[in-house]
Amino acid sequence: QALELYKRMQLEGVRPDSVTFVTCLRACTVEGALDDGRKVHAYIRESGLETDIYAANALINMYGKCRSPEDAFQLFSRMESPNVVSWTSVIGNFAQYGHLGRESVLLFRKMELEGIRPNLITMVAVLRACNLTDGRQVHGYVLEAGMSLDTSLGNALVDMYCKTGDVDEADLVLREMPKRDVISWNIMISGYAQSGDCKEGLRCLWRMQQDGLSPTKVTYATLLNACSSGEDLGEGKSIHRSVVDMGLDRDEVVKSFLLGMYGKCGSLEDVKRSSCEVHERNTIAWNTIIGAYARYSDHFQALRSFQQMQLQGVKADAVTFVLMLGTCSSPAHLAQGILLHDWISQLGFESIIVHNSLTAMYAKCGSLDAARKMFEGMPSRNSVSWNSLISAAIQHGCYADAHKFFQRMKLEGSRPDEVTCISMLDACTKQANAKEGSSIHQMVVESGFDKRTGVANALIFMYAKLGDHEAARNVFDAMAERNTVSWNTILAAYVEKGLNRDAVEMFWKMDVARDKVTYVAALDACSGLAGGLAHGKLIHGYMLDHGFSNRLDTVAATALVNMYGKCGSLQEARKIFDEMLHRDVVTWTSLIVAYAQHSEIEQALKLVKIMEQDGVKVDDVVFLSILSGCDHSGLLEEGCKYFVSMIDDYGISPRLEHYNCIIDVLGRAGHLDLAEKLVDRLPSRSDSKVWMTLLAACRMHGNPERGKRAARRITLLDPSIPAAYVVLSNIY
Template sequence: MSSTQLFFCPVSDYYANLLQISLNNKDLLSGRSVHAQIIKQGLRASAFLLNNLLNLYVKCWSTSVAHQVFDEMPTKNTFSWNTIVSGYAKSGQVDLARAQFDQMAERDIVSWNSIVTGYNQRGFHREALKMFSEMLKDSYLKPDQFTLASALSACASLENLNLGKQIHAYMIRTKFDTFGAVENSLITMYSKSGGVENAREIFDSLKDRDVVAWTALIVGYEQNGLNEDAVALFRLMIREGSKPNSYTLAAMLSVSSSLASLDHGKQIHAVALRLQEASSVSVSNALITMYSKAGSIGAARRVFPLHQHRDTVTWTSMIIALAQHGFGEEAIELFEEMLALGNNPDHITYVGVLVACTHVGLVEEGKRYYNMMQKVHEIEPTPSHYSCMVDLFGRAGLLQEAQDFIEKMPIEPDNIAWGSILASCKVHKNLELAKVAAERLLLVDPGNSGAFAALANTYSACGKWTEAAKVRKSMKEKGVKKDQGLSWLQLKNEVHVFGAEDACHPQRDAIYAMMAEIWEEIKKMGFVPDYGSVLHDLDEDVKDHKLRHHSEKLAIAFGLLNTPDNTTLRIMKNLRVCNDCHSAIKYISKLVGREIIVRDATRFHHFKGGVCSCRDYW
């Protein structure tokens, strides 16, 4: 019987049906049994059956066996080639996919889509766009929605707005009927590439908006820092009756994290619970981060054990949360548990572990984990890891070790590393190293106001007022403006912002009166103002007045005036909390019987009953 006759014989149809059942059930074992029967029945010449068999192995992720079947096929058609190319591409073996693609005598749209999509999904975005460009040179082939969606996705990943616009122009010129995936890809491309206004125009023009379109624009707003627009769009989505999915909710929780808005985050959590999406990986991870950034580490702790399918991001999110709130030992215990359960950390996990060690002064443990990262998990240090180590040594007062570490780094230290050294020099009053660090920081970032301010503050801390004044004068002459220290808190969906000696708030008189009363009461309790925190040569009475009106103290006084007794105050600050405020807030928390949570530029401080969670190490 010839192979042509076999193609139409009932036996071939029988085995093809069995292969389809195996494919539908993703049952590779049954598929192998059918494969054995095909060989036994002498049907290996049937292109129809072999293509079905090839498709089974590819869809069941058995590419090595698929390759063997492909090599043994007596005849191969375009379907055969497309199947093997697609199989390699989807399994991440894009080099093998490209090798097979290059050998194809004839290519159709499926062939090109397989290689373009394969490159894009594996992060080879430039190669994906290069292949897309090669495809356009073929006058007989026109891209379809899958090709264009992949090309636009590659542009989004590269944030290449110009090329994205060219693809969009091509679609307009050829009157391509954009719908579904292509429209959503356009929204994502414009959002990620800095053209969020164009993304909104496309979104507004859509007749039927699916959840992907809503989510794409919400994510675009969030990534561009347009958090209020993201909130407004989400509310419109709910009003119009569109149901958010886990990715929408995760994006909105990220918005809440950026705003550090606990109330807003709780509302999104409630929506996630109602839609039964709270247990999804993306939402659970976002919840941990949101609660942590909003100052509610207790809520983050409660979410974590409810997470049934913890991935590396889940563990990392909780480790970083604990580290930022000063629970370094607990963060390290969690990391060790992660390792014991066979979960592999990534480079971000190790940033969290090193931060945990830094904030509680575990220098030897930090050095051990830094070495473990490289030797055990084969993770090459990034600038973030180097900066963590410099900070670890600097905060512990080991400035010589910090300097030695910087000199041995295989890359040029960045502004974060030198900034850490400068901050440590001020605390530990090391003028010589401060001069070096400031000079090097200004070489890396000439307009860095922090370099001038930190050097001036170090001179002031050492009592060298003339030198401090010279640095501030130089700063003024060069037009470098110091970042203003600001503190804020949210009350009834309104954010109240305070600067030092702020005179603009409508409740200024009541706030100042409250702070004056608190100041006298905590002095009676034993509080002694730290006049060294005023980095100017002034009389003590003037220093006392200035210290009393630091931004975080005014924010706390406002909070005490406008919130019920026993509620927690959550204060955000853009700079590091000073020694005097840190000491004063400990006394205030005991005086008023409240927990006061302050998030400064590097970490959270939980003040309660006269003590701080950082144990005075920050």
């Protein structure tokens, strides 16, 4: 309408001025009408008003808002004397486009050099484009210039610090602001959400209310999004209570976010309850419900929700099917996956995301051929497509195929990404292929992925598993940024190689948060370290100081039982064991092993009985511990009794280690004839270890003839063992 009026104005012979053109350009800006804006620009040029500062600034603004920043910059470059509005417009134009953000910062610096004093709007504009280093410099300029920290500028600074990861500085700016609005608090809460700190986000909500401001739907949506794991469930429920207090629990949008929060936190009972409270279930709501079950691999509930969705007449979209395909994760789900595939074909969902999900589904359901067929039939492929096929091959142990797919991926012009690198390093690890692993490492360095923490972690893990701990440490030392997984991987590598003292030292050098995997590795190191008990106690104290509970965490508590037990502190091991709310077979075995290793065989046997009464199945490892204890304590009768009981009462087939214990018990007790007969009847009698055990018993009891037979058998089985000759000569 504005343009039509302009045309009528021309027909009636009224000469337009700069105000007329500025008004027309504003109309084009609001409508995003770039073509019309270009026409107005042509009229301005014809009228000789392009040099008018107001018209020029309006043109710069129009081009920027209509997604043509290059035209805006060309016009700006032709201006003889751009003013602060001109500079601010072009800086703001570049700032709103991510790929031009750097240009925005450079223009700001040039503006300073040319003596144009930025205003508050300029600062707000440039802060949108800043990385952390640039943002700190701009913040410094604000302070040096004595600019008033009004709400809009304060919000821009808080937003910049949040987006660049410095939430502490963002919070400091927020506290210094003379006046905060709802947007200020929402930005800060969003910053904590992005950093995964749900607790601080919730504290921000309380501070916001103390500031006299009421949270909005956006506030709660942001907070609920921040609760993304089981550890955040308590905070999520606190937010839910606040939602109820604010009377927003009836809002369908908020209900959907509550549903999503419970799903991400793994509280499936709350998901069921919350889903019943969502009355207007559209496709997004149903996808949230299905996604919650899919996240925790609850195929049955996801399928049931999908069926209810169909019964209620809600149309499934591509996201629904991608989620459902993700729940088909074992051969038992293949039939359901095929039905979903047929349904997808009928509905015409042919996007690359759906095709990638189908490829992954067939692979997880055990049908590599179908996954390959799906892949080959795709009209177009991206790196995710190749990654799905490579992962499928690795999952099925087809490592050669994985390498072929990887080479083909590169030949067909698809660039490997971070996931590709991690998958290929996993393949090299599993097939113990050091040569190919080194080749992949070189490719990783050439492509710059060695700077990615996830890829570097995979490299450390591969080298550690291949036994090249020096290479693993070199990768670790070269990392610019290490996370908990990085430290855990190198810790585990040291423990596996028996470098326990180095592992303990690494534990104390950690500069990132420790988790239960860290504690388990460090405690394992203490178990195999001379003087390890003192180190173990220090680590235990550190765990308690950082919120660990002996009662609640089965895995870490079991590691403590194991450490105290192996270090000889049986009383402390038993104390932790008794405090635990949940014990698994590993927990029981750890304490039984501790008693057995320290010749407390009666306590070990009592514990086995209690273990059975608690309904925990006694396995071959438990019996090996008992037999080892009987062996070290010289309890022949008890050892034989438990050996027979293991076979007859528990149906456990003895391994070589079990036989070796009994042979040693018999030998130590002087029953060499029985020991030799048992060795002769062993299904594994070709193993030199059992003959070495018999030979040692012959030496103990001075039986050279039987010793000669044992030594002869050892030399036939493994001529590389010189100990047999030494033991035999000692008999004589």
